[in-house]
Amino acid sequence: MDKRLHMPFVAAAAVLLFAGAAVAGPTEAPHDAHLYIGWPNDGQVLPAGKPFRVWFGLRNMGVAPKDVKFPNTGHHHLLVDTDLPPADQEIPSDRSHLHFGAGETETMLELPPGRHTLQLLMGDDKHIPHNPPISSRKITITVR
Numbered sequence: 013m014d015k016r017l018h019m020p021f022v023a024a025a026a027v028l029l030f031a032g033a034a035v036a037g038p039t040e041a042p043h044d045a046h047l048y049i050g051w052p053n054d055g056q057v058l059p060a061g062k063p064f065r066v067w068f069g070l071r072n073m074g075v076a077p078k079d080v081k082f083p084n085t086g087h088h089h090l091l092v093d094t095d096l097p098p099a100d101q102e103i104p105s106d107r108s109h110l111h112f113g114a115g116e117t118e119t120m121l122e123l124p125p126g127r128h129t130l131q132l133l134m135g136d137d138k139h140i141p142h143n144p145p146i147s148s149r150k151i152t153i154t155v156r
Contacts, residue, residue: 035100041142042084045073047132054151063122066090068132070117073146078113079137086134086142088112090119091150093128099141103133111139123155 050067058064068088076085091097094108105111112119130153134146141147 035098036143036145037100037136037140039081039086039136039140039142041086041134041144041146042073044071045084045134045142045146046071047073047134047146047148049130049132049148049151052130052151052153054149055153056151057154057156060125060155061122063120065118066121066130067118068112068116069148070134073134075115075117076137077115078111078135078139081137086136086146087115088117089133089135089139090121091129091131091133092121092123096131096133096145096147097141099143099145102139103135103141105139111135113139123153125155127152127154129153 048069050069051065052058074085075087076082078087089103089112090110092108092110097103103109129150131150132148134142136142
């Protein structure tokens with residue numbers, strides 16, 4: 013069979029392969045960075061009508077405010093009741109995507125009664141996830 017006949021198929025396969033690949037932001041992340049929620053714990057039940065503390069944990073990476081570009085640093089974003097945003101775009105700023113651009117490592121949060129998910133995501137100086145993205149595991153809490 014003529015090799016030229018295979019070329020369109022190879023090109024189409026490459027396009028399909030790369031179309032599904034995750035694209036990340038331009039800021040390189042340390043390979044051993046670890047982000048986690050120190051408190052509350054997964055499965056925690058918290059009282060309604062009372063703010064609670066959320067403590068951000070980070071290892072092998074530093075925290076720097078937004079607009080400060082320094083190697084191996086970023087700032088926290090707390091995702092509430094939502095999934096991770098696209099890794100190649102600025103992290104939204106709304107009730108589900110809370111920004112801590114001053115370099116905060118904890119916050120007080122009050123949520124309505126019910127089940128909620130919390131997850132942390134590091135953003136670079138421009139609020140774009142690192143490459144690869146540094147995120148905590150998603151935890152579930154109940155407010156009642």
